[in-house]
Amino acid sequence: MSTITDVARVAGVSVATVSRALRGLDRVSPETRQRVLDVAEELHYVASPTATSLASGRTRVVAVVAPFLTRWFFATLVSAIEKELRSRGHHAILFDLEDDTYDQRLPLTQNMLWKRVDGLITLNVPMEPDEVALVDRLGLPLVAIGSSVPGRPCVRIDDRTTMRTAVQHLIDLGHERIGYIGDVPRNVAHVQTPQDRLDAFRATMAAAGLPVVEEWILGSDWTAEAAARDGAGLLRLDPRPTAVVAASDEMAIGVRESARGLGLRVPEDFSVIGIDDYVLSGVLGLTTVRQDVAAQGRAAARLLLAALLEGDEGSDEVVMPTELVVRSSTGPVPA
Structure with missing residues (x-):
């Protein structure tokens, strides 16, 4: 079985560079990253997620928190977020807070997040003060879509x-x-x-x-x-x-x-x-x-990745545009 040392030797780079390239970090040129990825695939090398997590203290997993996962809006967001995260070597874990009734939701708890995720994206979930305090205590970057969280980046429409x-x-x-x-x-x-x-x-x-x-x-x-x-x-x-x-x-x-x-x-x-x-x-x-909707998911994922990979934890609010699309369901008032 190939090792990271084998990949470094064939690619002509250091072991540290291979590690950074496979983890999607920014201190590697696109050409070098692609060369490392090609060699890793050729040698059938797969990094151990457990070992990587232990070495870096990172799980490379992002919590996506939604009040419903069965609705089109939320499913579209999750799909776009996962694709954007995957492009940078991260993945999503889904937390569906839907309760048995429409007017309630499950709370976000420490057991869901602690040592399991590096950050979280909330999908139109108004966060309770104790939930925000939990995220702060765990030191997790957070990006909101829809319902904003004070002091955190938010992607939404007006x-x-x-x-x-x-x-x-x-x-x-x-x-x-x-x-x-x-x-x-x-x-x-x-x-x-x-x-x-x-x-x-x-x-x-x-x-x-x-x-x-x-x-x-x-x-x-x-x-x-x-x-x-x-x-x-x-x-x-x-x-x-x-x-x-x-x-x-x-x-x-x-x-x-x-x-x-x-x-x-x-x-x-x-x-x-x-x-x-x-x-x-x-x-x-x-x-x-x-x-x-998909663009909102991608934008939120990019903001969270910037916090995780570049330490850029801004509090920007990104307001996405909307537009009227006239089709056949509207017409002049009846005579």
């Missing part, structure tokens, strides 16, 4: 601006009777994004001089199934809204199918817009405000 774009699109089409779906109880584990979007909906309607009908504000667990069920009740009201803004594309798809099931034509009789640009939104012709 949820208020994004919602304002969605509502204004309907107003520009002439709609005045606009409903909303996506309200959640204040104790929900990831409340910040839903609250920001609902607040922006109310503010945009008020700025346009339009009333917000509380009966047209629907709660949801942010799934298409729940939105379809609750949307049917909304669309049976008299009067009913001529358009609905959904705080996510999955909910928008559910509401749209409810409308069609009730014999409403979309968009001739009823318009609906979402937020995200969900994987099926283009196929289904859903108008949405697009956010690049």
Whole structure:
């Protein structure tokens, strides 16, 4: 079996250089790193993760902490993060904090993190003070996506601006009777994004001089199934809204199918817009405000890698752009 010394001899570099190259450290030129990787593959050399961890005090593992892992948004983030980490010789371990109920989550504990990970990325998880204190005590760099953690880097979209774009699109089409779906109880584990979007909906309607009908504000667990069920009740009201803004594309798809099931034509009789640009939104012709979810995951992974490999633990906030994508689910207000 080949050793690290064999790789160094064939590659014409020192053992230390081989070690740095295989660990993805920056003090090796790209050409040298590639040569070392090629030789290691040729000699079938695989570094022992245990030995590397003992020597460096690093596990080369990053905790990815999510309130749900079964939802498209979080799964897309995890995939992008893992790919970016893998490109620099790191890997992700997933901590799904989902509890049995939608409005609670499991806590982050020392047993999850201690001596298991070098840092963590949180996915729209508002951290409790004792959880932040735990991360500080363990000396772990942290990067947040969505819900920010004070003093730590954060990658997010501007949820208020994004919602304002969605509502204004309907107003520009002439709609005045606009409903909303996506309200959640204040104790929900990831409340910040839903609250920001609902607040922006109310503010945009008020700025346009339009009333917000509380009966047209629907709660949801942010799934298409729940939105379809609750949307049917909304669309049976008299009067009913001529358009609905959904705080996510999955909910928008559910509401749209409810409308069609009730014999409403979309968009001739009823318009609906979402937020995200969900994987099926283009196929289904859903108008949405697009956010690049994978790009957020990559950006967060790069920030954490900078902290781990370069000691750059900044507190920058990266606000990613969003854009309106008009498809066939929105149209002028019915005559």
